Amino acid sequence: MTLRKARITENNQMRADKPPEPERDSDRLQRLYEDNLHVIYRFIYSKVGNREEAEDLTSQVFIKAVRTIDSARGAASIQSWLFQVARTTIADHWRSFYQLRAHSLDDLLEAGWEGPAESGAPPRIEPPNDRVNRILERLPDHYRDVLICRFLQNLSIKETALRMGLSEANVKVLQFRALKKAGRLDLEGL
Amino acid sequence: MGSHDDEDNLISPEDAKGPNAETVEQYLRLHDHIERLREDKTPQKPGKVTSEEARTYQAAALFRAATPGAAEPSPAFASSLRTRLEHEIGASSPARALRAARGGVSRRGLLAGGLGAAAAAAVGVAVGSTITHESAKPPGSWQTTLIGDGAGMWLAVATVGEIPLGGVKRFATDAVVGFVRHTSSGFEALSGACTHMGCLLSWNAGARTFDCPCHGGRFNENGKAAPGSPVAYSPLPLIKAKVEAGTVWVYIAKSPMEDATTTPSNNPNGYRNP
Known part of the structure; x- marks a missing residue:
């Protein structure tokens, strides 16, 4: 009956229309994108700290990746190759953002990046939150508290000042020193 | 307590001096x-x-x-980037690039893509093929009708009883995806493809809007762009609908796969075409 015919589900329709193509661009994109979007986005976000830039750079990484997917064949895995693309994308971004010399950039890039970028051995990327916890453990109490308030609990300066019994000006000084120390610890790979 | 480490944390005037002086x-x-x-x-x-x-x-x-x-990609970003990547892949083949340059999308090409959004877009494009001339126009407030008289066929998509007043039911056929609505003035039908890029809309019963998963487009229950839509996209085309014998019929493009299943429509009871 016509009535039943009209109730073809979307899935059935997809199956009926989908040609059995041997070409599997789509599967590669699926692997490339679906499997890696979150981990790459998180990595990039931990380098820029805001959504606007994270979305922009993540788009750049995946568009580059799609355009040059053939160069991924030699990589140990699609994911490690994607991280390499992300790394160079971030380096380019930082070059303009911080106006730093190249070797200083290398220092920054090494943070959270374990293992050589050689072919064969996929780099080990430590999840940003593990790095944060490692750093927090090593910080003096004041520093740890101010960073927990300001970032992990996302409190305003005012709320933080109330919580810690400090003036707002003091909180600004304290967060500066805490992040400075945190940056040093991160570099040391502690 | 009172260790050197602690003193280091305290804010003292000494910090304003020396080679590593910090400034306000x-x-x-x-x-x-x-x-x-x-x-x-x-x-x-x-x-x-x-x-x-x-x-x-x-x-x-x-x-x-x-x-x-904070560090989680938003669903809107995830799906819009996926759409961009689909286009990027599509553009790598000359024939597809040509279609892309003309503003069209290859249904077959996207279907082969197999990704959720692309698949959604693809079915939308089947609809889009009949409304290409409209999507090329700038967004306006007018609402077009998908298939004109004589060009299509009537198809039963629901029984009257299954859609309560105010209810919305999705239907999908070979040629079209749409929604049937039961309004105070009868049954109406709308195309279910976003007028932006053809992704398939879903009915948001809470907000009473049709929402697009690809770029956040939103349409109200009458098919007009709704608040919250990033751009006021063109309204969703209407699909002619009628009630006959306790059944809701919609007028859609003839499927190439069948011939004369058109139902006689000499009694367009309850049929409205605003």
């Missing part, structure tokens, strides 16, 4: 930077910095990423 400007600059990050906005460039300062800013980014929920 530095505190404020980092503070502004952090506040921008908390708003999820691009911060101002700090200017030329030492590597120590750069590391401090990096630490701010790292800690910001530890704010619960």
Whole structure:
């Protein structure tokens, strides 16, 4: 009956229309994108700290990746190759953002990046939150508290000042020193 | 307590002296930077910095990423990037690039893509093929009808009883995806493809809107662009609908796969075409 015919589900329709193509661009994109979007986005976000830039750079990484997917064949895995693309994308971004010399950039890039970028051995990327916890453990109490308030609990300066019994000006000084120390610890790979 | 480490944390006037003196400007600059990050906005460039300062800013980014929920891609971003990548792949073949340049999308090409959004877009494009001339026009407030008289066929998509007053039911056929609505003035039908890029809309019963998963397009229950839509996209085309024998019929494009299943429509009871 016509009535039943009209109730073809979307899935059935997809199956009926989908040609059995041997070409599997789509599967590669699926692997490339679906499997890696979150981990790459998180990595990039931990380098820029805001959504606007994270979305922009993540788009750049995946568009580059799609355009040059053939160069991924030699990589140990699609994911490690994607991280390499992300790394160079971030380096380019930082070059303009911080106006730093190249070797200083290398220092920054090494943070959270374990293992050589050689072919064969996929780099080990430590999840940003593990790095944060490692750093927090090593910080003096004041520093740890101010960073927990300001970032992990996302409190305003005012709320933080109330919580810690400090003036707002003091909180600004304290967060500066805490992040400075945190940056040093991160570099040391502690 | 009273250790050297603790004293190091306290704010004392000594910090304002010496070769590594910190300045109030530095505190404020980092503070502004952090506040921008908390708003999820691009911060101002700090200017030329030492590597120590750069590391401090990096630490701010790292800690910001530890704010619960901050470092997760938004669903809207995830699906819009996926759509861009689909286009990127499509553009690598000359024939598809040509179609892309003309503003069209290859249904077959996208179907072969197999990704959710692409698949959704593809079915939408089947609809789109009949309304190409409209989608080329700038967004307007007028609403077109998908298939004109004589060009299509009537198809039963629901029984009257299964859609209560105010209810909405989705239907899908070989040629079209749409929604049937039961309004105070009878049954109406709308195309279910976003007029932006043809992705398939879903009915949001809470907000009473049709929402697009690809770029956040929103249409109200009459098919007009709704508040919250990033752009006021063209209204959803109407699909002619009628009630006959306790059944809701919609007028859709003839499927190439069948011939004369058109139902006689000499009694367009309840049929409305505003």
